[in-house]
Structure formats: structure tokens, C-alpha cells
Amino acid sequence: MKRFIVTGGYGFIGSNLIKLLLKKNFKVFNIDKLSYSAQKYNLRGVKSKNYFFKKVDINNKKAIIKILRKYKPHGIFNLAADTHVDRSINDSSNFIKNNILGVYNLLEAIKNYDKKIRLIHVSTDEVYGDILGSKRSSENFPYTPSSPYSASKASSDHLVNAYVRTHKIDAVISNCSNNYGPRQFPEKLIPKMIYNILNNKPLPIYSKGKNLREWIYVNDHCDALIKLFFKGRSGEKYNIGSGINCSNIFLVKKILKSFTDRRIKIGKKVKIIFVKDRPGHDFRYALNSNKIKKKLKWKPKINLNRGISKTVDWYIKNQKYFKKLNEKNFSYWW
Numbered sequence: 001m002k003r004f005i006v007t008g009g010y011g012f013i014g015s016n017l018i019k020l021l022l023k024k025n026f027k028v029f030n031i032d033k034l035s036y037s038a039q040k041y042n043l044r045g046v047k048s049k050n051y052f053f054k055k056v057d058i059n060n061k062k063a064i065i066k067i068l069r070k071y072k073p074h075g076i077f078n079l080a081a082d083t084h085v086d087r088s089i090n091d092s093s094n095f096i097k098n099n100i101l102g103v104y105n106l107l108e109a110i111k112n113y114d115k116k117i118r119l120i121h122v123s124t125d126e127v128y129g130d131i132l133g134s135k136r137s138s139e140n141f142p143y144t145p146s147s148p149y150s151a152s153k154a155s156s157d158h159l160v161n162a163y164v165r166t167h168k169i170d171a172v173i174s175n176c177s178n179n180y181g182p183r184q185f186p187e188k189l190i191p192k193m194i195y196n197i198l199n200n201k202p203l204p205i206y207s208k209g210k211n212l213r214e215w216i217y218v219n220d221h222c223d224a225l226i227k228l229f230f231k232g233r234s235g236e237k238y239n240i241g242s243g244i245n246c247s248n249i250f251l252v253k254k255i256l257k258s259f260t261d262r263r264i265k266i267g268k269k270v271k272i273i274f275v276k277d278r279p280g281h282d283f284r285y286a287l288n289s290n291k292i293k294k295k296l297k298w299k300p301k302i303n304l305n306r307g308i309s310k311t312v313d314w315y316i317k318n319q320k321y322f323k324k325l326n327e328k329n330f331s332y333w334w
Ligand SMILES: NC(=O)c1ccc[n+]([C@@H]2O[C@H](COP(=O)([O-])OP(=O)(O)OC[C@H]3O[C@@H](n4cnc5c(N)ncnc54)[C@H](O)[C@@H]3O)[C@@H](O)[C@H]2O)c1
Pocket: 007, 008, 009, 010, 011, 012, 013, 014, 031, 032, 033, 034, 035, 036, 037, 038, 039, 056, 057, 058, 059, 078, 079, 080, 081, 082, 083, 098, 102, 122, 123, 124, 125, 153, 175, 176, 177, 178, 179, 180, 184, 185
């Protein structure tokens, strides 16, 4: 039975990945330093004998090596990171520490302990920067990150590539587009809108809401990550996207419709308002994901309508999730 480490396992994608790995009967060791976006609620009820958790910072090399020695994982899915672009503009220090130095530390630990451990390093489409017109970025597009967040992710990708080439470690990089689904912290667009609708608050959207993003349901991304572990080629990177691009305003209207379709009463204060754009805001991301589709036979299964519906259902059924959060951690940004 394969043993995996998932870093950042109490976060949005990490917790969905852990649930999927356990469902497939793998052993999982969750390493998370439990920052503001980590939610214990995300893995409540997980009582499998195949699941372990330790509160550890990936910057703590001694602790990481100790876990590698004891647990002897076949693979590490690295999802530990600071992830909110607005926060990275306000103060980049945690992004440098967790997204660059943290990855450097993991690479050193693997290099020193066992180079056969396969690292799946989870990166983002934002490393390619603004993709204007109708182009879609393939894996050989240059990196032109615009925000301190995307620059920190780009730096970590370069470090991973350098360790594969120079130190012969075994690693694969994924560059995925915007994820949505259950368990996402409401500083991000979709859960933020759902939270505000449920709490009779306005729906703030940057600029005129025309920015285009490619949305993928989180389980489709997690499926692809598992494929990368088993079939991805070491030293290579793979784009992971749904091919579905839509504007923020289109998406927010779709979420609103999802509530009215369920005959849920919408409060009077729930109105779209346009707020001042953030500096350096990329207009469009769009991936060409043909490589993973052709070479690894992966394809996304959940379309946008179904995915939004599943997401809205989850938040409606799990309003306790919101109750456990400190509103100060997500209301500040908009
Ligand atoms: N959410 C998206 O749309 C998206 C898209 C593409 C790629 N990604 C990437 O996926 C990864 C996970 O994103 P997410 O949306 O789940 O983020 P998240 O903020 O929900 O979760 C991040 C988790 O990492 C943990 N963490 C942060 N720094 C740590 C450290 N130094 N040591 C241990 N744990 C630490 C946090 O406590 C948290 O639980 C990130 O690397 C992100 O760049 C996210």
C-alpha cells in the first residue's frame, strides 16, 4: 500500500486530496502548520487508521526529516503555501518564507534523506502571467508572474526543476487553474460570494468583473495530481485545466441563480457592487492542457453548472464551517 505525505492538508485542495487518497485506500500523513486558512472542520470525521496528522511547518527541516525517516513515504504532494494574491500585495514576507524557502527545505530534506521519494509540487497557472487574446499557455510558455504570490510560486517551480536536474531527485510539477468546490476559505471569490449571500451582504467584484479565469472543480484537480504521481514523467510539468473560461461577473450571477433556483430567499443587501481593482491584476489566464489529456489520459469530469451546484449545496449544508471561522480573516480584503 502506497504511503503519501500531503503538506497543507487542512487547506482547501489538500483536504479534498486527502479524502480522495483515503477513499482509494492509500495511507496519508498530513503535515500542516495550521495557518489562518487551515480548517480542522475540513477533515472532521476522518478517523481512518490510514490517516496521520502532525502540526509541522515545512520550513522545519529536522521535523520533516524525522517524519520521512519514520513514515518512509513513496510520495509527497506539496500543497503547503500562502495562496491569496491580495495578501501577497499587502505583505509578501510569508509568501517568500512558505512558498520559496519552504519548498527549498522540502527539496533539501528529500535530497538528504531519499531521492527516490517522488515529489508532486503543486503550482499554478498564474506563473504564466496575463494571457491575452485567445491564446492558451502550454507548458513551454515563459514564466512572467505579475504578483508576489505568482512570483513566489514561479521561484519554487524553478527550484524544483533545478533539484531534478542537478541532484537527480524525482519530482513532477502541476500548473493548475483556479479551483473551486467544498472547503475553500472564503477569502476567495466563490465561497466569499456564497458567504455574503447567506449573510445578506453585498457582493463586491473587482473593477467591472470582466477578468477571465479558467475554473476547475477541485476533485478533478485532485484526480490529476494522483495521476501525476503514478504516470507523470520526472522533471516534467503538466498544465491542469478544465478549458472553461468565464468572467467573474458571469460566475457571480451563476452563483446567485443557483440560490434562486433552490428558492432560497435572497436578502435586500445582496447586490453586486464594483470595487477598485487591485494593482497588477492579470486580466486573463487560460491553459492548454492537451499534454495531460493526451499523455496521461486525464480529463475533467465535472462541468461548471454541476460543480457550482455541488459547491453551493456543500456550503448550505455546512454552514457550521463558516461559524468556526474568524470573519476578520476574510472580510478585510473586500
Ligand atoms: N486554490 C486554487 O485555485 C489553486 C490553483 C492552483 C494552484 N493552487 C496551489 O495549491 C496549493 C494549495 O492551495 P489551497 O487553495 O488549498 O490553499 P489554502 O490556503 O486553502 O491551504 C494552504 C494550506 O497550507 C498550509 N501551510 C501554509 N504554509 C505552510 C507551511 N510553511 N508549513 C506547513 N503548512 C503550511 C496552511 O496552513 C493551509 O492549510 C497552493 O500551493 C496553491 O498555490 C491553488
